[in-house]
Amino acid sequence: MSxxxxxxxxxxxxxxxxxxxxxxxDNRPRLVCDECGFIHYENPKIVVGAVCLHEDKLLLCRRAIxxxxxxxxxxxxxxxxxxxxxxxxxxxxxxxxxxxxxxxxLLAVYSIPRISQVQLIYRARLARPDFGVGEESLEVALFxxxxxxxxxxxxxxxxxALAHYRETAxxxxxxxxxxxxxxxxxx
Amino acid sequence: MSxxxxxxxxxxxxxxxxxxxxxxxDNRPRLVCDECGFIHYENPKIVVGAVCLHEDKLLLCRRAIxxxxxxxxxxxxxxxxxxxxxxxxxxxxxxxxxxxxxxxxLLAVYSIPRISQVQLIYRARLARPDFGVGEESLEVALFxxxxxxxxxxxxxxxxxALAHYRETAxxxxxxxxxxxxxxxxxx
Numbered sequence: 148m149s150x151x152x153x154x155x156x157x158x159x160x161x162x163x164x165x166x167x168x169x170x171x172x173d174n175r176p177r178l179v180c181d182e183c184g185f186i187h188y189e190n191p192k193i194v195v196g197a198v199c200l201h202e203d204k205l206l207l208c209r210r211a212i213x214x215x216x217x218x219x220x221x222x223x224x225x226x227x228x229x230x231x232x233x234x235x236x237x238x239x240x241x242x243x244x245x246x247x248x249x250x251x252x253l254l255a256v257y258s259i260p261r262i263s264q265v266q267l268i269y270r271a272r273l274a275r276p277d278f279g280v281g282e283e284s285l286e287v288a289l290f291x292x293x294x295x296x297x298x299x300x301x302x303x304x305x306x307x308a309l310a311h312y313r314e315t316a317x318x319x320x321x322x323x324x325x326x327x328x329x330x331x332x333x334x
Numbered sequence: 335m336s337x338x339x340x341x342x343x344x345x346x347x348x349x350x351x352x353x354x355x356x357x358x359x360d361n362r363p364r365l366v367c368d369e370c371g372f373i374h375y376e377n378p379k380i381v382v383g384a385v386c387l388h389e390d391k392l393l394l395c396r397r398a399i400x401x402x403x404x405x406x407x408x409x410x411x412x413x414x415x416x417x418x419x420x421x422x423x424x425x426x427x428x429x430x431x432x433x434x435x436x437x438x439x440l441l442a443v444y445s446i447p448r449i450s451q452v453q454l455i456y457r458a459r460l461a462r463p464d465f466g467v468g469e470e471s472l473e474v475a476l477f478x479x480x481x482x483x484x485x486x487x488x489x490x491x492x493x494x495a496l497a498h499y500r501e502t503a504x505x506x507x508x509x510x511x512x513x514x515x516x517x518x519x520x521x
Contacts, residue, residue, distance in 0.1 A: 164370055182369040183351060191413045192377050193452055226378045231445035232452055252509060258418035265380055265419055322439060322509055
């Protein structure tokens with residue numbers, strides 16, 4: 148997930164002469180650099196990730212970075228420029244779990260408005276049986292459903308995605324899930 | 335869609351002392367302001383929109399803004415901060431077509447890597463029969479399928495969404511579409 152952890156406030160809070168004002172022709176305040184006139188549009192970010200299956204086990208990564216260092220998560224992170232969502236999910240699996248995955252279909256679209264994130268989570272399989280520990284992971288492992296470290300899951304949306312995966316495990320085709328009813332992703 | 339048209343390069347090209355370099359602890363170049371150290375992470379943007387049905391007709395807006403001024407599009411635009419994708423699609427219909435919509439389900443997720451966009455297009459109905467011409471529209475109208483101004487559609491993804499809508503018109507439930515095979519959204 149490059150250096151931007153997948154579920155924290157954006158790292159772009161201004162630390163110079165950047166002020167909030169409504170640019171000409173706009174209808175809401177934007178961050179504008181007083182020095183250079185640069186308009187920094189802040190938009191929600193896209194997180195892409197995958198629930199990856201291998202022989203009835205699911206691939207999880209233990210985070211080596213904050214927030215939630217030491218807790219388990221799916222391979223997931225911010226979509227990069229000029230990248231399709233499927234390519235981004237595959238890249239994250241490669242970076243965090245040294246795994247090549249074959250994406251099956253879109254499992255879920257979660258909105259987490261508090262942190263301005265939209266998460267696109269795919270259902271996938273390992274394309275090869277081997278994987279490893281990427282730079283941002285402390286540990287990467289395959290878990291049977293009952294062995295998943297449920298008490299040490301990093302984020303609410305990881306719980307959602309695992310539960311939603313479970314509901315579709317025997318379905319070839321299904322519409323993607325959204326947030327569980329009433330769930331906002333806040334801790 | 336605020337002032338950012340839905341299918342153009344982001345308006346944030348640097349015009350001051352902003353240079354591209356790899357920040358400490360990162361793995362790819364980012365735009366950094368030499369004056370203030372501000373790191374401008376550039377991430378793909380999320381466009382939300384809807385194919386809106388009313389009595390077997392579809393709602394289209396003729397664009398009052400560049401690019402593709404004068405051409406017809408779906409109500410759609412950039413997701414704003416702290417907004418869910420469904421709320422954003424409803425807001426865009428309100429802003430561009432003065433329409434209240436009831437979102438049914440996710441119709442499609444399109445990736446347009448060249449312009450770093452991910453589009454989430456919903457299937458919806460007008461919640462009330464009235465609509466009007468929003469600030470960024472020249473004209474807003476309901477069209478039967480055969481009357482859609484096919485030669486004057488603003489963007490490839492509008493064609494895709496209309497065709498995908500057509501395929502699901504009699505389905506209650508379906509997985510969302512992606513890009514048509516081989517289609518990138520380039521003109």
